[in-house]
Amino acid sequence: MKLQFYIRFHTEFGESLWLGGNHPSLGSDQPEKAVAMEYLNEECWKAEITIDRKDLKTALQYKYYFQNKEGARVAEWGNDRVLDAPSKDIHEVILTDTWNHAGEFENAFYTTPFKEVLLPQHKRTARSRKKNSFTHLFKIKAPLLGKHEAVCICGGADDLGHWNTENPVLLTAEGDWWTIGVDLSNATFPLVYKYGVYDTHEKTFIRYEDGDNRMLPFAAPEATQTVIHDGFIALPNNTWKGAGVAIPVFSLRSKHSFGVGEFSDIKLLVDWARKTGLRLIQLLPVNDTVATHTWVDSYPYAAISAFALHPLYINLSKVAGKKYAAQVAALRKKQKQLNDLPEVDYEEVMRFKMAMLKELYLEMGKECLESEEYKVFLERNRHWLLPYAAFCYYRDKYDTSRFESWKTNSVFNRQEIEKFMTSRAAAAREAGLYCFIQYHLHLQLKEAADYAHRHGVVLKGDIPIGIYRYGSDAWVAPELYNMDQQAGAPPDDFTVVGQNWGFPTYNWKKMQEDGFDWWKKRFEQMSEYFDTFRIDHILGFFRIWSIPAHAVQGILGHFVPCIPVHYTEFGENGIWFEKERFCRPFVNDTVLHEIFGDDADTVRQHYLTPNTHGGYDLLPEFDTQKKVEAHFTAIASPEQEKIKFGLYELVANVILFEEEGSNGLSYHFRISMESTWSYRFLIPHVQQKLRELYINYFYHRQDDFWKKEAMQKLPYLKAATNMLICGEDLGMVPHSVPEVMKELGILSLEIQRMPKDPSKPFFIPSEAPYLSVITPSTHDMSTVRAWWEENRERTQNFYNHVLGQWGDAPFYCEAWVNRAIVLQHLYSPAMWSIFQLQDLLGMSDTLRRENPQEERINNPAVPQHYWRYRMHIKLEDLLNEDAFNEELKEYVKNSGR
Numbered sequence: 001m002k003l004q005f006y007i008r009f010h011t012e013f014g015e016s017l018w019l020g021g022n023h024p025s026l027g028s029d030q031p032e033k034a035v036a037m038e039y040l041n042e043e044c045w046k047a048e049i050t051i052d053r054k055d056l057k058t059a060l061q062y063k064y065y066f067q068n069k070e071g072a073r074v075a076e077w078g079n080d081r082v083l084d085a086p087s088k089d090i091h092e093v094i095l096t097d098t099w100n101h102a103g104e105f106e107n108a109f110y111t112t113p114f115k116e117v118l119l120p121q122h123k124r125t126a127r128s129r130k131k132n133s134f135t136h137l138f139k140i141k142a143p144l145l146g147k148h149e150a151v152c153i154c155g156g157a158d159d160l161g162h163w164n165t166e167n168p169v170l171l172t173a174e175g176d177w178w179t180i181g182v183d184l185s186n187a188t189f190p191l192v193y194k195y196g197v198y199d200t201h202e203k204t205f206i207r208y209e210d211g212d213n214r215m216l217p218f219a220a221p222e223a224t225q226t227v228i229h230d231g232f233i234a235l236p237n238n239t240w241k242g243a244g245v246a247i248p249v250f251s252l253r254s255k256h257s258f259g260v261g262e263f264s265d266i267k268l269l270v271d272w273a274r275k276t277g278l279r280l281i282q283l284l285p286v287n288d289t290v291a292t293h294t295w296v297d298s299y300p301y302a303a304i305s306a307f308a309l310h311p312l313y314i315n316l317s318k319v320a321g322k323k324y325a326a327q328v329a330a331l332r333k334k335q336k337q338l339n340d341l342p343e344v345d346y347e348e349v350m351r352f353k354m355a356m357l358k359e360l361y362l363e364m365g366k367e368c369l370e371s372e373e374y375k376v377f378l379e380r381n382r383h384w385l386l387p388y389a390a391f392c393y394y395r396d397k398y399d400t401s402r403f404e405s406w407k408t409n410s411v412f413n414r415q416e417i418e419k420f421m422t423s424r425a426a427a428a429r430e431a432g433l434y435c436f437i438q439y440h441l442h443l444q445l446k447e448a449a450d451y452a453h454r455h456g457v458v459l460k461g462d463i464p465i466g467i468y469r470y471g472s473d474a475w476v477a478p479e480l481y482n483m484d485q486q487a488g489a490p491p492d493d494f495t496v497v498g499q500n501w502g503f504p505t506y507n508w509k510k511m512q513e514d515g516f517d518w519w520k521k522r523f524e525q526m527s528e529y530f531d532t533f534r535i536d537h538i539l540g541f542f543r544i545w546s547i548p549a550h551a552v553q554g555i556l557g558h559f560v561p562c563i564p565v566h567y568t569e570f571g572e573n574g575i576w577f578e579k580e581r582f583c584r585p586f587v588n589d590t591v592l593h594e595i596f597g598d599d600a601d602t603v604r605q606h607y608l609t610p611n612t613h614g615g616y617d618l619l620p621e622f623d624t625q626k627k628v629e630a631h632f633t634a635i636a637s638p639e640q641e642k643i644k645f646g647l648y649e650l651v652a653n654v655i656l657f658e659e660e661g662s663n664g665l666s667y668h669f670r671i672s673m674e675s676t677w678s679y680r681f682l683i684p685h686v687q688q689k690l691r692e693l694y695i696n697y698f699y700h701r702q703d704d705f706w707k708k709e710a711m712q713k714l715p716y717l718k719a720a721t722n723m724l725i726c727g728e729d730l731g732m733v734p735h736s737v738p739e740v741m742k743e744l745g746i747l748s749l750e751i752q753r754m755p756k757d758p759s760k761p762f763f764i765p766s767e768a769p770y771l772s773v774i775t776p777s778t779h780d781m782s783t784v785r786a787w788w789e790e791n792r793e794r795t796q797n798f799y800n801h802v803l804g805q806w807g808d809a810p811f812y813c814e815a816w817v818n819r820a821i822v823l824q825h826l827y828s829p830a831m832w833s834i835f836q837l838q839d840l841l842g843m844s845d846t847l848r849r850e851n852p853q854e855e856r857i858n859n860p861a862v863p864q865h866y867w868r869y870r871m872h873i874k875l876e877d878l879l880n881e882d883a884f885n886e887e888l889k890e891y892v893k894n895s896g897r
């Protein structure tokens with residue numbers, strides 16, 4: 001049987017299209033073996049293959065690939081181009097297709113949250129029809145049809161009703177497609193047709209699709225069947241909008257939780273979301289972060305496993321059940337004491353929960369781990385569960401998560417760990433505790449997710465950009481990470497010295513070798529519970545801010561990968577290149593006086609040595625920030641702290657970093673170069689020339705390079721999951737980021753007080769792109785009410801020019817002001833408006849917390865922030881606030897969400 005493929009796609013010289021599929025003639029689903037298509041014209045490409053009819057006993061699945069001028073190949077979106085076996089009298093099939101661009105917003109409606117929860121019409125069951133009595137099969141997608149609405153087709157042929165809209169030809173819903181097979185053997189070509197929408201309940205034609213009529217240019221030969229994939233129906237498919245609430249699990253408060261929010265509390269939040277018309281609950285990462293057994297582990301982005309869930313969120317009563325309820329009941333007094341605290345006492349909660357879990361494991365662990373249900377869980381998660389459990393056992397045995405210092409098993413050996421975890425040794429039984437805990441955490445989070453879905457609410461998770469340096473992932477596969485580097489972020493309005501997260505950076509080349517298998521497994525496990533997720537710091541997929549191991553502050557980093565400045569470029573740009581002057585800290589008496597004041601003599605005496613240029617060099621024992629940090633570790637006086645941070649500033653007082661391994665040929669600019677003392681002491685001519693090169697380095701030369709980097713990762717990662725993906729695209733954003741995210745259909749994040757256009761003081765919600773999430777604040781920022789009090793001048797500007805109010809702004813963010821800001825976001829054109837719970841409660845004079853400064857979840861300017869915020873009212877009480885809940889529901893409904 002001959003198969004002819006035609007794809008409508010505009011190309012330019014040097015670009016090409018390729019065809020792949022699950023048949024050997026199409027490369028057996030291996031993109032690199034896809035078939036080259038034939039160029040017909042700049043709008044159409046063709047491919048032809050011949051296959052044995054018996055090969056169509058299983059459906060032929062295929063897709064198209066676009067190859068750009070540089071040779072990079074990108075697949076169209078989706079996996080739903082399927083050809084079923086035609087009748088025996090058909091000897092040739094012509095497939096006419098429309099390219100499915102990943103950035104088409106309609107594709108979002110075929111992701112998990114919409115297909116499974118938000119748009120139940122996607123679950124229509126197909127009505128039976130004869131598949132073989134037609135010459136042409138029309139297929140189209142219509143994601144946003146309402147109840148009783150169906151797709152119809154009208155056209156100039158008998159089987160297309162001759163444009164009769166009173167009794168049009170209806171298509172049948174089959175999976176994601178609306179389809180109809182018709183006999184056009186007697187039709188006149190070219191044939192003009194168009195899709196429309198019909199109300200099957202009222203028996204009325206509603207409307208035609210927008211745009212020009214569609215056309216079939218020519219008739220097919222006899223014994224030929226034509227399949228037309230017409231893409232999406234041309235309707236206003238950007239009308240669906242939803243609203244959601246964002247809050248970390250640990251911040252939830254209920255009558256029965258244990259001093260911290262638990263997975264079981266999510267169900268109460270779902271009940272509240274239903275009452276108020278909210279369709280989404282956004283959570284922070286819920287992975288295990290237990291590395292030190294101290295409050296420092298409260299940082300949710302430093303997970304010791306990208307797969308394991310945090311024991312903090314377990315509900316002890318659910319683990320115990322009725323049989324062992326008495327053991328948990330003995331903790332009621334402690335439970336009430338912890339639950340009444342205004343904030344999370346992380347260490348106390350973990351101490352009591354882990355102690356009780358160990359008790360319950362002794363009583364019920366053997367029965368649990370021998371159950372068939374657990375065995376199914378184990379087999380699905382074996383690749384991470386057993387190494388994680390062993391890691392936790394050794395962490396506790398050696399009292400540290402720094403695996404390189406363990407007396408045994410410091411280097412991971414999978415066979416050895418498998419043997420250990422499946423043995424009958426007492427140590428293996430002890431390690432089994434962590435398998436037991438993970439199984440119950442899985443059951444509890446899965447139960448909450450299923451409950452949310454049954455009630456029309458989707459869960460949004462969060463994928464951190466990094467992994468913890470001393471965690472199970474790094475122990476198991478250190479080759480996947482650059483362990484000698486630290487990930488972070490360059491300086492911004494919140495942290496002038498940048499951020500150092502301490503995570504190793506990803507070794508993307510190594511990860512690419514197995515098709516990003518670690519990421520695919522991560523997405524697969526996450527999709528057990530979540531429908532959509534936020535990629536923390538999506539800029540890291542373009543380039544990461546990489547900080548050398550000897551640095552403490554993020555300001556000493558540079559982007560990786562990155563095109564450095566070759567030393568010859570300095571001369572070409574009129575700069576006399578002085579390596580010592582540009583690369584070593586510039587220290588003279590004026591600099592010392594400005595930084596240290598009265599302590600300048602002490603610093604000269606103890607930390608510096610004179611050099612031959614009339615200035616000073618740092619002594620070798622203080623020439624890196626890590627050395628300075630180590631020296632001051634045991635000193636806590638304010639005077640010494642001032643000297644420590646002053647020395648940090650001296651170390652960072654450079655203009656260039658030499659590219660490692662370049663033998664002095666390549667260099668990177670230090671970020672915020674103009675703020676350094678080293679730069680200020682250069683003559684104006686050199687300053688100007690350096691600044692020109694600096695601007696080129698950071699804002700021009702890297703763009704295409706970073707785009708290529710992202711396109712080597714993000715398309716493959718997006719194709720590995722059907723969850724809806726949102727990217728946190730804040731900070732120093734390369735010009736190519738919005739372009740790539742739009743191309744891939746990844747939702748952007750828009751924040752009112754962090755405009756991406758530097759010429760504007762605020763982002764205007766009414767200007768949000770449809771494929772975006774809009775929010776007035778995030779967990780890394782102050783809430784709306786707290787922000788209102790931070791800068792009077794900025795608040796006044798916002799009050800007059802964004803809210804459109806006359807006169808002086810109120811000193812405090814009154815409830816009506818908070819409400820006005822929320823309403824701006826609800827009425828924006830963005831697909832999703834998501835609010836921190838604190839910002840929603842801020843609309844009420846009676847429900848809001850008295851002090852807004854107590855509502856902040858994280859402050860990025862504090863390297864070791866204690867993540868302990870909790871709601872100040874219980875979820876059960878919030879559910880009974882009928883007046884507020886009805887008011888919020890009306891706001892959501894009236895905004896069209």
